[in-house]
Amino acid sequence: MRRIALVDVNNFYVSCEKLFRPELEGKPVVVLSNNDGCVVSRSNEAKALGIRMAAPWHHCRAIAEQHGVVAFSSNYGLYGDMSRRVVDVLSQFVPRMDLEVYSIDECFLDVTKQPHVDASAWGQAIRQRVRQWCGLPVCAGIGPSKTLAKLANFVAKKQPSWQGVCDFTSLPPQRQAALLAEIGVGEVWGVGRRLVPQLAEFGIHTAADLRDADAASLRTRFSVVVERIVRELRGEACLEVEHQPAAKAQIQSARSFAEPFRELEPLLESARAHVVRAVEKLRAELALAGRIEVFLETNRFSPDELQHHPVASENLPAATDDVLHLVGVATRLVRAMHRVRFRYQKVGVRLLDLSPRSGRQATLFDDAPVRDARRERLGQVLEAAGKRWGRGAVAPGTAGLAGERAWHMRRGALSPAYTTRWADLPVVRT
DNA sequence: TCTGGGGTCCTAGGACCC
């Protein structure tokens, strides 16, 4: 039987912030999304106050003030660095081949080949070492499939008696069934809020109900995805632990503004900056884009606002990572979509049809290998400058330089870059 | 006043081809 562990950090972003602010222990703390828009991480105390995941922050203001909730803007530099440290520790417990970094705060570990008799003790050892070396609390769930590992992790987190580790594989079948019967079907990985009421029509309310449902008829009614969830719940590993991340199919850069704009110019600047950022990511992927898409959005949440959500895209004559060419195309697309009567709240750029850079395809009428070489050199220089002085330090004309943009985002409560900037290192007093 | 950003996968349906 396969044995797969899911290890994740509890309340990850909040735990990172609390690590450097120990006086916040026991206090309600939240971390907000970009633009300080939504709550994306909550301490247990904040959860207890009824602050919901993804709740708009301005809806929580009253309760936050009343209970002294401490809010942070998201500090992805810090979280990314802490994430790498956790992965480093986990790599000591399984070969790199058997480790999948699934998200910024979660890893799947394939422990099938591990010789330990007692997976719970092994999980406790992981907890102890991550706590000691990174200062972060983690939980572990172990199951015969990824879906059951996820559920075991959920159980380990919710029920204190497990002490943060639940090995589903070691439980007798009746005990497994009883656990699954306590868990709402919406907690199952892959069952979202739309599916819950539709499954209820089939009399499926708990994880146990879903496991025991007729897989074939669910496939007909829904899709192969739901069928696969059923099989995974039965202990059949349909999903592998993938140690190598799959090549990206698309790259996106988009942001809401602090204030909406009618004018063309800030939209152009923003779109160009998104192209620059997307190309940075593209180059980091060692990939080329075959198509670019640009979109504008008005404020979807405002019923009084005139709505406009145009999308425009263009196939590129040859797959490219040429930032100047892409800026030119994006500029043209934004100009064509923009209408002055709307107040735009968001601009975004997507690079699609990605292909590996090594497989670069010249066009039939490729007339300018010399220009290509110069453009390539320019791309490298921009990339190096961005790494050295920070993103947006150097940008193609009128992409707007960092620090002087009218369309910045709100980030009112940002914590220091404790682990990634010398000036922000915490000082230890003796 | 104030509602994130970045992804993936699946399916249905239309256009088109032989």
Add this chain to the structure above:
DNA sequence: TCTGGGGTCCTAGGACCC
């Protein structure tokens, strides 16, 4: 008046994840 069968490719939309 009759109007196949099989296939690909593309796009839009829906659902999910963190």
